[in-house]
Amino acid sequence: MAPDTPTTAKRSRQAPCTAASLPEEILSEILLLLPSRSILRFRVVCRSWAALLSSPAFKDVYAAKARARARRMDKFVVFAPSPNANGSMAVYSCARGAAVADPLFTVDRVRVDFMCLSSKPCHGTMLFSDTRSGVYWVCNPSTGECVPLPKQRRGLMQSSAGLVYDDRTKERKVVHLFKDMTHFGCDIYALCNPTQQWRPANQDVQLLGFNILKSVLGIEDSVTKIPPVFANGCLHWLAYPAYMDTPDGQDAILCFSVDTETFTRLNAPSSVHLAAEYKELDENLPAVPMHLAELEGSLCLVHDLRRRGQGRSWLDVWMLRDHVANEWSLDHRIVVTPLLARDVHSPRFITVLGSSSDGDSCAGNEQEKKKILIATSQHQVHAYDPKEGGIQLVFSAPKTNIRIGRKEAAAALWLGLYEDNVVQVEGANSRDKEVLSAVTKILARLPVKSIAHSMLVCRQWRSLIESESFIISHMSMKRPKRILMASNGRPRRAFFEFTTVGNWLEAASPALADTLVNDKVICSKPCHGLNLISTNTDDFMCNPCTRAIKCLGRHGKSHFTPAGHERRHAFSVGRNIGFGFDQSTGEHVAVEIGYINGTLACVIKTSSEKQWNCIGKPPRMVSDMPPAHVDGTLYWTSEPGHERVIVALDISTREFNVLPCEPSLNNDRRHAFLVELKGMLSLVAVDASAGEMVIWTMPKNMSSWVGAYKICLDEHPDYSLAKGQVVMPVEIDDGNDGRILLNTGRALGYYDAKTGELDSMYSLDQLKLPRSSLAFPVLCQESLARIQDDNSPASSLPRFAMKDAGHASTLSTPTQR
Structure with missing residues (x-):
C-alpha cells in the first residue's frame, strides 16, 4: 500500500466524523431522546x-414518544410561592x-393562594388562572414558556376555562365560559x-338556559x-344541583364538543345523588363531595364518601363508558382512610x-x-394498585427542597x-428573545434612578422592568x-421622605432641624430589598429607593400591649419590633x-x-x-436579670428556639445585643466603663462564637458609651478595608478597627442641634422590590420618586395606607 501523501494525510486529519456526516434517520433517533x-x-x-x-x-414523532414516556407518570409539576420574589409563583419539576x-x-405577580390549575397537561401545555385578576395563563413546563392570554372582557362576575386539543386543526384552544354584567357567553x-x-x-350559550349556566359556574x-x-x-363541567330544574343527576354534566363547538348534556351515574350531597353540605361531609376528572382518556366522576365518625371511607371512581348512551360503570372503590386521609376534612x-405503568409495558403485562x-x-401523590388494593406514597412536595409554604392548597x-413536548406556547421570534435577553442583562446593572428613566423608552421596556424576574x-x-x-x-403624599446624606447636610442647621422626623423611629436593615420603619405606635414597610411605603396598621392588636421597656435610647421606641423574610x-x-x-x-x-396574628408565646422575655x-431567622438576646441566652424565631415554621450565648458573657453584666454583619449573626458586648465594644461573630455552618472586632471609642466623644448611650454597628464596608459603620442616633461614621480612627459623616452636636433631636439614617439595598398587597396585581407596580439637590422628580405618587 502506498504511503499517505502529505495532502491526503492532512485531508484525513481535517475530516473527522461529525454529526453532519450521520444519516438523517440516525440523527433524528438521537435527537428524539433529548429533553x-x-x-x-x-x-x-x-x-x-x-x-x-x-x-x-x-x-409529531417527538410528541408520540413523549406521550409514551409520560405513561409512566414518574415526574410532576409543582406550583409554589417563589422563595425570592414577593407575591410571585415559582414552578418546579x-x-x-x-x-x-x-x-x-417564575410567574410574576401571581400568588399561588389565588391560583386555579388544570392539573392534567393537554399535549404538553397547562392552563392556570389568577382568580384575583381574572387573567388566564398557558405554559409548557418542559420548555419553560409561560404567557398570559389576552383579557377579552371587563366586568366578569364568574369565569371558567379549559384547555382543549382540536384533532382536525392540530391546534390547542382555550374555551372560556363566563357571566358578565348582562349575559352568559x-x-x-x-x-x-x-x-x-x-x-x-358556534352555538349561542344563552340557548342552554339560565339555570344550567348558573349552576355550572356556581x-x-x-x-x-x-x-x-x-x-x-369534549370539555365537561359539573352542574350545581341547587339551581337545576331537572330530576337528581339528570343533565348534571355540561359538555362542549371541540369539533362542532356545540353543547350537550350528560346524566350522572344513576346511583349517585348529587342533590343530596350538595344540598346538605355540612361539617360531616367532605368539602368537595364529587367532581369530574380524566382517566386513561375517559371522563370519570370521583365520589368522595368520607363521613365524620365513619371508621372506613371510600373514593368511588365512575367511568363513562358510552358517551351517547350515558353509560357509567363503577370501576374502582378505593379505601382512603387511614392511608390517604386522616378524617373528613384532612385533606x-x-x-x-391519572394512571401509570411501571417500566416499559407490553401487551402481555400492561x-x-x-x-x-x-x-x-x-x-402528595399516592399510587393505588387496583388488583391488590395497596396504596403507596410516591411523591410529597413538602419532603423536597420546594418551599411549599402552606400546608394545604386553598383550591384543588x-x-x-x-x-415533555416541544410545542411552543407562542410564536415568538427567537431573534427578538435574544435581543430582549441582552437588554435585560444591561438594564439589571443600572441603578434604580436610571431604570426609572428607562421605563419611559417604550412599552416593552416598561413591561420588562415591571416583571418580577x-x-x-x-x-x-x-x-x-x-x-x-x-x-x-x-x-397627604408620603409618611417619610428619603434623601442622600450629602443633600440632607446641604441645608442650614435651622432648616435641617425642621426636616428631622417629628416622632422617634427605628429603621431596620434592608431585607430582600425592603426596610421597616417603626414608631411607638405604627410600622411602615418601605422601599427607600423607589419611595414606596405602606402602613401595616394595628388591626388584630386590640388586646396586645407592647413590651414597654424602661430603658430609653436611640434604638428603642417602647416596643420590640423586628423585620424578616419568610x-x-x-x-x-x-x-x-409583647403581651x-x-x-x-x-x-x-x-x-x-x-x-396581626398571634403565633404563640416566646420562651423568654x-x-x-x-x-x-x-437567613430567615430573627434573633434576640434575653432580658437582663436572667441567664443570658439567645431567643431565635424561624419565620417560616413560626417556631421559637433557645440558643446558648457566648460563654464568657454568661456571668457578665455587660450590656450585649445582636446585629447582622456581613450576613453573619454577630454579638456585641459593651463595656461602657472602658469605652470599648467587642464583636463576636458566628460564621455560617458553625455553632461557636469567634472574636472578630474590638472597637475603642474613648477618643471619640460623639460616640462615647458613657451615660447609657448605645452605639450600633450597622454594616462592615467591604470596599474600605473592612471599616465598621457606627450609629448613635446623633452621629454616624466609619470606624477603622485597625487604626482606631473614626471618619464621621455627621454629628448633630457639631451641627449644634438640640440634645433631644435625633437623625434617622436608613441603610438600604438598591432594589425595585415591591410591597406585596392584596390588591389586583395591575395596581401593584413599582413606584419611583427621585430626589436631586433638594427637589423631587416623581414618576408616580407614593403608596399610602
Whole structure:
C-alpha cells in the first residue's frame, strides 16, 4: 500500500466524523431522546438542524414518544410561592421519589393562594388562572414558556376555562365560559396564532338556559374550585344541583364538543345523588363531595364518601363508558382512610390524577403494572394498585427542597403531571428573545434612578422592568448598600421622605432641624430589598429607593400591649419590633413581642395579611434592642436579670428556639445585643466603663462564637458609651478595608478597627442641634422590590420618586395606607 501523501494525510486529519456526516434517520433517533429544552437550543446549531427540529414530522414523532414516556407518570409539576420574589409563583419539576426539584420558571405577580390549575397537561401545555385578576395563563413546563392570554372582557362576575386539543386543526384552544354584567357567553382562543383573537363559539350559550349556566359556574366558583375536564374530545363541567330544574343527576354534566363547538348534556351515574350531597353540605361531609376528572382518556366522576365518625371511607371512581348512551360503570372503590386521609376534612380534596405503568409495558403485562395516581390538596401523590388494593406514597412536595409554604392548597391542587413536548406556547421570534435577553442583562446593572428613566423608552421596556424576574435579576447584582436619611414627609403624599446624606447636610442647621422626623423611629436593615420603619405606635414597610411605603396598621392588636421597656435610647421606641423574610412564601414579615392580656406573646404580620396574628408565646422575655435577621431567622438576646441566652424565631415554621450565648458573657453584666454583619449573626458586648465594644461573630455552618472586632471609642466623644448611650454597628464596608459603620442616633461614621480612627459623616452636636433631636439614617439595598398587597396585581407596580439637590422628580405618587 502506498504511503499517505502529505495532502491526503492532512485531508484525513481535517475530516473527522461529525454529526453532519450521520444519516438523517440516525440523527433524528438521537435527537428524539433529548429533553424538549435541549431540542429548542439545538435549533440554533445550523439551518439544517433548525429545519429538521422544526418540521411537523419530527414534532409529531417527538410528541408520540413523549406521550409514551409520560405513561409512566414518574415526574410532576409543582406550583409554589417563589422563595425570592414577593407575591410571585415559582414552578418546579420533580421526579418521583426525588428530594431535589428543578426550578422551571417564575410567574410574576401571581400568588399561588389565588391560583386555579388544570392539573392534567393537554399535549404538553397547562392552563392556570389568577382568580384575583381574572387573567388566564398557558405554559409548557418542559420548555419553560409561560404567557398570559389576552383579557377579552371587563366586568366578569364568574369565569371558567379549559384547555382543549382540536384533532382536525392540530391546534390547542382555550374555551372560556363566563357571566358578565348582562349575559352568559362562551369564547374561544387558539394558541400559537399571533393574529388570533377571542371569538364566540358556534352555538349561542344563552340557548342552554339560565339555570344550567348558573349552576355550572356556581359549583366551580363556590364549591369545587376545579376547572372543567377535557376528555373524549369534549370539555365537561359539573352542574350545581341547587339551581337545576331537572330530576337528581339528570343533565348534571355540561359538555362542549371541540369539533362542532356545540353543547350537550350528560346524566350522572344513576346511583349517585348529587342533590343530596350538595344540598346538605355540612361539617360531616367532605368539602368537595364529587367532581369530574380524566382517566386513561375517559371522563370519570370521583365520589368522595368520607363521613365524620365513619371508621372506613371510600373514593368511588365512575367511568363513562358510552358517551351517547350515558353509560357509567363503577370501576374502582378505593379505601382512603387511614392511608390517604386522616378524617373528613384532612385533606380537603382528593382526586384521580391519572394512571401509570411501571417500566416499559407490553401487551402481555400492561394490566399487571398499571396503577392509579391519586393526588391530594396536601401536595402528595399516592399510587393505588387496583388488583391488590395497596396504596403507596410516591411523591410529597413538602419532603423536597420546594418551599411549599402552606400546608394545604386553598383550591384543588398545586401540582400536576409533567409531559415533555416541544410545542411552543407562542410564536415568538427567537431573534427578538435574544435581543430582549441582552437588554435585560444591561438594564439589571443600572441603578434604580436610571431604570426609572428607562421605563419611559417604550412599552416593552416598561413591561420588562415591571416583571418580577427582572426585579430578582436586578437585586441579585452585587452593589454596595446606600445610606439615605429619613425626614418628614409631605402631607397627604408620603409618611417619610428619603434623601442622600450629602443633600440632607446641604441645608442650614435651622432648616435641617425642621426636616428631622417629628416622632422617634427605628429603621431596620434592608431585607430582600425592603426596610421597616417603626414608631411607638405604627410600622411602615418601605422601599427607600423607589419611595414606596405602606402602613401595616394595628388591626388584630386590640388586646396586645407592647413590651414597654424602661430603658430609653436611640434604638428603642417602647416596643420590640423586628423585620424578616419568610423564605417559604417569599413574604416580608414584621414581628413584635409583647403581651396579650398579661401573657407574653408574639404577633406577626405580612403586607398581604389583613391583621396581626398571634403565633404563640416566646420562651423568654427579650431585651429592648431590635432583633437581628439572618437567613430567615430573627434573633434576640434575653432580658437582663436572667441567664443570658439567645431567643431565635424561624419565620417560616413560626417556631421559637433557645440558643446558648457566648460563654464568657454568661456571668457578665455587660450590656450585649445582636446585629447582622456581613450576613453573619454577630454579638456585641459593651463595656461602657472602658469605652470599648467587642464583636463576636458566628460564621455560617458553625455553632461557636469567634472574636472578630474590638472597637475603642474613648477618643471619640460623639460616640462615647458613657451615660447609657448605645452605639450600633450597622454594616462592615467591604470596599474600605473592612471599616465598621457606627450609629448613635446623633452621629454616624466609619470606624477603622485597625487604626482606631473614626471618619464621621455627621454629628448633630457639631451641627449644634438640640440634645433631644435625633437623625434617622436608613441603610438600604438598591432594589425595585415591591410591597406585596392584596390588591389586583395591575395596581401593584413599582413606584419611583427621585430626589436631586433638594427637589423631587416623581414618576408616580407614593403608596399610602
